[in-house]
Amino acid sequence: MQDAKAERKRRQRKRSVAIAWILATLVVLFFIVTIVRLGGHVFDRPA
Amino acid sequence: MSDTTVQAIPETYDVALGGDVADYVALLKPRVMFLVVFTSLVGLVAAPGTMHPVLAVAALICIAVGAGASGALNMWYDADIDARMARTAARPVPQGAITPQEALTFGSVLAGFSVICLGLMANWVASALLAFTIAFYVFVYTMWLKRATPQNIVIGGAAGALPPMIGWAAATGTVSLESFVLFLIIFMWTPPHFWALALIRARDYERAGVPMLPVTHGADETRRQILIYSLILAPLGMVPSIMGFGGMLYTVVASILGAFFVVFAVDCYRTREGEAADRAAKHLFAYSVLYLFLLFTALLVEQGFGITGGSVLPLNWAL
Numbered sequence: 001m002q003d004a005k006a007e008r009k010r011r012q013r014k015r016s017v018a019i020a021w022i023l024a025t026l027v028v029l030f031f032i033v034t035i036v037r038l039g040g041h042v043f044d045r046p047a
Numbered sequence: 048m049s050d051t052t053v054q055a056i057p058e059t060y061d062v063a064l065g066g067d068v069a070d071y072v073a074l075l076k077p078r079v080m081f082l083v084v085f086t087s088l089v090g091l092v093a094a095p096g097t098m099h100p101v102l103a104v105a106a107l108i109c110i111a112v113g114a115g116a117s118g119a120l121n122m123w124y125d126a127d128i129d130a131r132m133a134r135t136a137a138r139p140v141p142q143g144a145i146t147p148q149e150a151l152t153f154g155s156v157l158a159g160f161s162v163i164c165l166g167l168m169a170n171w172v173a174s175a176l177l178a179f180t181i182a183f184y185v186f187v188y189t190m191w192l193k194r195a196t197p198q199n200i201v202i203g204g205a206a207g208a209l210p211p212m213i214g215w216a217a218a219t220g221t222v223s224l225e226s227f228v229l230f231l232i233i234f235m236w237t238p239p240h241f242w243a244l245a246l247i248r249a250r251d252y253e254r255a256g257v258p259m260l261p262v263t264h265g266a267d268e269t270r271r272q273i274l275i276y277s278l279i280l281a282p283l284g285m286v287p288s289i290m291g292f293g294g295m296l297y298t299v300v301a302s303i304l305g306a307f308f309v310v311f312a313v314d315c316y317r318t319r320e321g322e323a324a325d326r327a328a329k330h331l332f333a334y335s336v337l338y339l340f341l342l343f344t345a346l347l348v349e350q351g352f353g354i355t356g357g358s359v360l361p362l363n364w365a366l
Contacts, residue, residue, distance in 0.1 A: 004064065011065050018068045029105060033168050036101045 066149065070139040074122055074150055075115030075157075082339075083114035083210045086233065089343045090214030090226055093292060093350040098218045106169040106217040110210060113161035113177045117184045117206070119154030123147050124189050131255040134248060165217070173216040180209040197260040200245075204237030205230075211343075228286050235280045236339055239273045239312060243332035246270070246315075247325055266324075270316045273331070277312035281305030284342060293346060294354055300345035304338050311335075 087110045091103055098106075122129065122140050130141035139145040145153075158181050166174030188203030196202075208230045215226035242260055245252060246269055249261040261269045284301040287293030293301065311331040318327040348354065 008064050011067050014068045015065070015071075018071075029108070032101055033105050036099050037168075 064144075066139060066145040070142075070144040071153065073139050074119040074145060074153060076118030076121075077115075079118055079207075080111050080114045083207075084111045085340070086229075086343055087210040087214035087217075089347045089350075090211030090229055091218045092214075092347055093211075093225065093229070094215040094218035094223075096219055102168060103218070106165060106173065106214070109161045109165035109168060110177060110213055110217075112157050113165070113181055114210070116154045116157035116161060117181050119150050119157065120181075120185045121189045123150035123154060124185070125193070126150075128194075128255045128257060132248070132251045134251060165213075169217040170220045172220050172222070173213050176209060176213045176216050176222070180206050180213065183209075193257060195258070197258050197263040199258070200241040201238050204234055204241075207237060208233035225287070225290060225292050228283075228290065232280070232283055232286075232342070233339065235276055235283055236335065238276045239280065239308075240332065240335040240339075242269050242273050243315065243328045243335060246328040247332070267319065270319065274312045274316045277308050281309050287346065292350070294349045296349050296354060297342075297345045301342055304342055307334065308338050 084107055087107055091098065091106065122138055125135075126138075126140040126147055129135035129138050135141070140147055140150050158178075162174050162178045162181070165177050184203070184206035188199065188206055192199040192203050211229035211233070212222060212226045215229070216222055245259040245261050246266055249259070249266065252259040253262045260272060282305070284305045285293075285298065288298040288301065311327075311334045315327040315331045318324050
C-alpha cells in the first residue's frame, strides 16, 4: 500500500516535471519563431 | 510465436498509479516518428527555394508531434487487437498503464495542437496535409481498413507516405510533382515492407483477427504480391533521377538499392519452406528499412549540400 502510494507520487512528479519542460520549451520555441517571422521589423519602433 | 505471450486487456486499469512518462512516450511510437521526421526533412530539403532553419525545425517538430498523435490514437482504438498480438501486447494501453480515455485525449490534443502550430509556423497547405494524414491514418486505416480488407496496408500506406509532401509543402506552400514522386516511392515501398513482416507474424495477425494478406490469401500469394510491388518499386526509385532532382549519387545509390531489393524479394518468393522461408522474409523486412533510409539519405545529401548543382549552403537553407 505504502509502495503504491510512493510509486504514484513518483510518477505524478515525473509527469509534472515533463509537462513543465515541454511548456518551457514551447515558450522558447514560440518566442524564437515569432522573432524569426517578424524578421527585421522586430527592431522597428514607432516614431 | 509462443501463445503464452498473448494477453487479454485488463478489465480494470491500474488508474491509481497513472502512467509513467515513458508510457506516454511509447504511446507516440517513437520509431515511426523518427521515420516520419526523416522523410519530412528530405521533402523539406529537396524542395526548391529557401526556408529559415528555425522555421524548418519548428515545422519538423509539428510534423513529429502530429505523427505521435496518430500513434496514440491508433493505440487507443486498436487496444483490443494489440492485446492479442505478441508484438504489441506490451504497449501502454493493453498493459493498463494508460487508460484508453487518456490515450484518446492525449492523441486528440496533440493532433489539434500540431496542425494549428504547423499552420502558424509554416503555412496552411502543410497544415492541411498534416491534418489529412492524421485523419486518414486514424479514420480510414485504423478504424476501417485495418479490420476490413487485406489491402489495409496498401491503401493505408498513403498516410505513411505523405510526410515528404508535408515537408515539401512546409518549405514551398505548394504540392508538386516531385513531392508526389517521393510520396509514390514510400507508397509502393510499404506493401513489401509490411507483408514481409506479416509473413513472419501471420499467426499473430490471425489470432488477432486482422485480415493481413498472409492470413486471407496465404503465404504464397503474399510472396507473389511482394515480388510484384518490388519490381515496380525498383524502377520507381529512379524517377527522381529522370525528373532531374536526383543527381549522380542518387542515381547510383537508387540503382544498387533497387537491384538488391529485387534480389531479396526474389529470395523471399522462392524460399517457401521452414526456417529458411522465415529468414528470407526477415532479411527482406530488414533490408526494406535500410533501402528507404539510404535512398532518402542520398537525396538528402545531394540536395542538402548542393551536389546536384544547387545551393552550396548546408541543407539549402537561407541563413
